[in-house]
Amino acid sequence: MATPLAISIQALDKHYGSFHALKDVTLTVAKGERIVICGPSGSGKSTLIRCINGLEDHQSGSLTVDGVTLTDDAAVLRQVRARAGMVFQHFNLYPHLSVLDNCTLSPTCTLRLDKATARRQAMELLSRVGMADHAGKFPSQLSGGQQQRAAIARSLCMMPDIMLFDEPTSALDPESIGEVLDVMTDLARDGMTMVCVTHEMGFARKAADRIVFMDAGQIVEVNTPETFFAAPETDRARAFINQVIGH
Amino acid sequence: MLDLWLDYKDLWLSGLKVTASLTLLAILLGFVLALPIGVARARNRGLSGVLAYGYVNFFRGMPLLVLLFLVYYGAGEFSRDLRSLGLWWFFRDAYYCGLLALVLNTAAYQAEIIRGSLNGIPSSIREANAALNLTRWTAFRRVLFPIAIARALPGLGNEFILLLKATSLLAIITIFDLMGQARFIFSETFDLRAYYVAALHYLVLVLVLEWFLRRIESRNAWAA
Numbered sequence A: 001m002a003t004p005l006a007i008s009i010q011a012l013d014k015h016y017g018s019f020h021a022l023k024d025v026t027l028t029v030a031k032g033e034r035i036v037i038c039g040p041s042g043s044g045k046s047t048l049i050r051c052i053n054g055l056e057d058h059q060s061g062s063l064t065v066d067g068v069t070l071t072d073d074a075a076v077l078r079q080v081r082a083r084a085g086m087v088f089q090h091f092n093l094y095p096h097l098s099v100l101d102n103c104t105l106s107p108t109c110t111l112r113l114d115k116a117t118a119r120r121q122a123m124e125l126l127s128r129v130g131m132a133d134h135a136g137k138f139p140s141q142l143s144g145g146q147q148q149r150a151a152i153a154r155s156l157c158m159m160p161d162i163m164l165f166d167e168p169t170s171a172l173d174p175e176s177i178g179e180v181l182d183v184m185t186d187l188a189r190d191g192m193t194m195v196c197v198t199h200e201m202g203f204a205r206k207a208a209d210r211i212v213f214m215d216a217g218q219i220v221e222v223n224t225p226e227t228f229f230a231a232p233e234t235d236r237a238r239a240f241i242n243q244v245i246g247h
Numbered sequence B: 001m002l003d004l005w006l007d008y009k010d011l012w013l014s015g016l017k018v019t020a021s022l023t024l025l026a027i028l029l030g031f032v033l034a035l036p037i038g039v040a041r042a043r044n045r046g047l048s049g050v051l052a053y054g055y056v057n058f059f060r061g062m063p064l065l066v067l068l069f070l071v072y073y074g075a076g077e078f079s080r081d082l083r084s085l086g087l088w089w090f091f092r093d094a095y096y097c098g099l100l101a102l103v104l105n106t107a108a109y110q111a112e113i114i115r116g117s118l119n120g121i122p123s124s125i126r127e128a129n130a131a132l133n134l135t136r137w138t139a140f141r142r143v144l145f146p147i148a149i150a151r152a153l154p155g156l157g158n159e160f161i162l163l164l165k166a167t168s169l170l171a172i173i174t175i176f177d178l179m180g181q182a183r184f185i186f187s188e189t190f191d192l193r194a195y196y197v198a199a200l201h202y203l204v205l206v207l208v209l210e211w212f213l214r215r216i217e218s219r220n221a222w223a224a
Helices: A045-052 A074-083 A099-109 A115-128 A143-158 A174-189 A201-207 A225-230 A233-244 B001-009 B009-044 B047-060 B064-077 B079-084 B096-117 B123-131 B134-173 B177-189 B193-218
Strands: A004-014 A019-030 A034-038 A060-065 A084-087 A162-166 A192-196 A210-215 A216-223
Touching: A004 A045, A004 A192, A019 A045, A019 A060, A019 A192, A019 A216, A034 A045, A034 A201, A034 B177, A045 A060, A045 A162, A045 A192, A074 A084, A074 B123, A074 B177, A084 B123, A099 A115, A099 A143, A099 B134, A115 A143, A115 B009, A143 A162, A162 A210, A174 A192, A174 A201, A192 B079, A192 B123, A201 A225, A201 B009, A201 B096, A210 A225, A210 A233, A225 A233, B001 B009, B001 B193, B009 B047, B009 B096, B009 B134, B009 B193, B047 B096, B064 B079, B064 B134, B096 B134, B123 B134, B134 B177, B134 B193, B177 B193
Parallel strands: A034 A192, A034 A210, A084 A162, A162 A192
Antiparallel strands: A004 A019, A004 A060, A210 A216
8 A cells, every 4th residue: 555654763763882873763754744843962863864775784673665665675675765865965976977977877787777778867857956057077076065966966867756965065165055955945846755864954945844753863843844943842952053053 | 339220120119019918908907807806805795705816815925027927837747637628728838828927916906996996985875876776787887987997097997007017027938928038038148238128129118007007197187
């Protein structure tokens, strides 16, 4: 039976050795919903989003993406990763391939698209993120913002239903942050299911349907942006917002 | 020195050809052998990891000259068995024995260079491979291998140059490479300049090899 849920996380626990990184995390994301996960560093935001597509394993609890429940089985991981695209903080582009080849490698090798189709699709997505003019360049010839936009296009070329963003603007200068956030806002407007770990509160306010606030491996508060920024329900969230907005 | 070269021009050119062909074949065959061993070393798991570790340390632990003697003179001990296996044509020929010793030796060093460059690939690249659902084979062939080889080139180049000069040891097992020809010409003339001429030939070969390596490296401008 089809589920209207894109992601369902139930009582998720994760340990790194003796460190308890995620504590009893429960969260559901509906199809088409935009979630922003925020919180202080070390609160488990990145760990949580990396668990969603199996880049990190978990010890207990369950995680279901588009009806597929994650296990450590390779075939299951492939199904989940086919549905959920990932954008990394440091872009993780292939340094030896041009932007275009970065975008067509997996579509031709994994999705078995023919070369011409993959190139056409890649060029469409690259122009959507404003990178068509740079398609022939290598990542080392691009600014951080350009690299991140290329990485977003590369991820979209795999035609995912869900996009996961792991601090996509944290390694960028202010001008580049704007470029990348514009692309993300555009995606959000288009109805893509998105889960974004970010410190960009302006983006959160503008694009998020719900904000998930994490601290010390736990979800402390889940709220709409309006309520979250104007009248957070928990003291911990209030303190965090004062810190972030205060200056 | 030019007169010495001109007097024995045919010998020098034939020596040059033998040294160049030995070096080229040893580089290529050594690389083919080193690749799976280097990958197994980088994975460092299971039986293949143990075997690769054993191979590398066995051949790195043995001086090339000793290996050369073991292959060339040692094979004679088993000539009857080798004949019955149909391998005698290979082991009775000094050129093939020398080449085999060079390949076994350089593969151990090349494998370690490949292991180092594979292990040096940042985990972010492997995460991208996972997130993009590349199969292990595609990830290796299209991403990890080209990046590793580009990073390995300076180290491999060094090994190729050492190998080129190590071929001179093969003169001892009757091969008329550059060094073999120099030894012969010296025995004819008692003119020590024969070895200077040989040294110049090696220098030229090293410079040619270096030029090739530089050209290949410059194609990987992205790696900078």
